[in-house]
Amino acid sequence: MRRQLLIPVIVSALAIVSLSAPEATAQRDRDNILVQLRQIQAQLSQIQSSHAALKQAVDELTAASSAQQDSLRKTLADGNVALERVEQDLSVLSARVDETNGRIGNLQQEVVSMRQNQQPLLLPPVETADGEDETPAGSPEDAPPPAVVVAAGPSVTDIYNQARIDYTQGRYALAISGFQDVLATDPRGDLADNANYWVGESYFAQRQYERAIESFDTVVRDYPNSNKRSDAYLKKAMSLENMERRSEAMLMYELVIEQFPRTQHQRIARSRLEGLMRTTPPR
Numbered sequence: 001m002r003r004q005l006l007i008p009v010i011v012s013a014l015a016i017v018s019l020s021a022p023e024a025t026a027q028r029d030r031d032n033i034l035v036q037l038r039q040i041q042a043q044l045s046q047i048q049s050s051h052a053a054l055k056q057a058v059d060e061l062t063a064a065s066s067a068q069q070d071s072l073r074k075t076l077a078d079g080n081v082a083l084e085r086v087e088q089d090l091s092v093l094s095a096r097v098d099e100t101n102g103r104i105g106n107l108q109q110e111v112v113s114m115r116q117n118q119q120p121l122l123l124p125p126v127e128t129a130d131g132e133d134e135t136p137a138g139s140p141e142d143a144p145p146p147a148v149v150v151a152a153g154p155s156v157t158d159i160y161n162q163a164r165i166d167y168t169q170g171r172y173a174l175a176i177s178g179f180q181d182v183l184a185t186d187p188r189g190d191l192a193d194n195a196n197y198w199v200g201e202s203y204f205a206q207r208q209y210e211r212a213i214e215s216f217d218t219v220v221r222d223y224p225n226s227n228k229r230s231d232a233y234l235k236k237a238m239s240l241e242n243m244e245r246r247s248e249a250m251l252m253y254e255l256v257i258e259q260f261p262r263t264q265h266q267r268i269a270r271s272r273l274e275g276l277m278r279t280t281p282p283r
Contacts, residue, residue: 076275083271156186160195172202193219193226200235209239230256230265237269241276250276 154162163178179195179202186192200215216232216239223229237252253276256269 083268156182160191167198167202172206176202193223193228197228197232204235204239209243213239230260234265234269246276246280
């Protein structure tokens with residue numbers, strides 16, 4: 001009888017134990033999952049903190065790079081302005097030198113003309129013993145009649161000086177015409193190389209760079225001893241640069257640096273070459 005009563009109790013206890021075992025296992029699994037979730041959340045929090053710090057560093061680097069680029073652009077702009085002023089000063093100074101040389105030439109011609117037109121000294125008549133006046137030898141009466149003087153037109157120097165004035169005052173077409181008259185009148189004279197150069201400068205001022213290059217090439221080719229060779233080389237390089245023929249311009253700037261060391265032309269050429277190299281995209 002007792003055995004019959006114990007059997008249901010044992011069965012019930014076993015059933016309860018068998019039911020509670022899966023719940024305990026499930027609870028442990030849930031606990032493990034929660035622990036893993038907390039670890040993942042902690043790792044995500046660290047990643048987010050690192051990302052925020054990295055983003056801040058990138059923003060600071062971007063701001064610093066932008067400031068450096070702005071500073072570099074300003075420096076380049078200031079340098080270009082300074083170079084343009086130097087080039088303008090050189091052009092004006094060269095014009096003044098040419099004008100001074102022209103005036104000296106005019107003065108020399110005037111001195112020569114005055115000497116040629118100088119009148120002979122007139123001596124008073126000498127009274128002889130019998131009371132008659134004797135005309136001294138070499139007096140105007142013995143001299144041949146004066147030659148007829150024909151008024152001459154403007155000299156080559158006058159034409160050149162007027163063309164230089166036209167150039168400095170911005171009358172480039174008149175300046176070109178005047179310099180070409182100089183070349184037509186005296187193609188191998190002392191002013192021929194300067195006239196060719198200033199024809200090129202007049203075309204350059206009008207942005208007719210092809211024609212300007214032709215004149216600068218003439219100076220370099222036909223007048224190897226001209227004092228305008230360095231100017232012609234430099235202005236040819238600048239003409240090529242303005243025509244976007246960058247590689248040719250860079251070669252010309254290198255030629256100026258090599259041919260005319262320790263000059264203002266070399267310094268200008270080096271600065272402009274460095275500017276072209278900074279802005280030329282890599283091949």
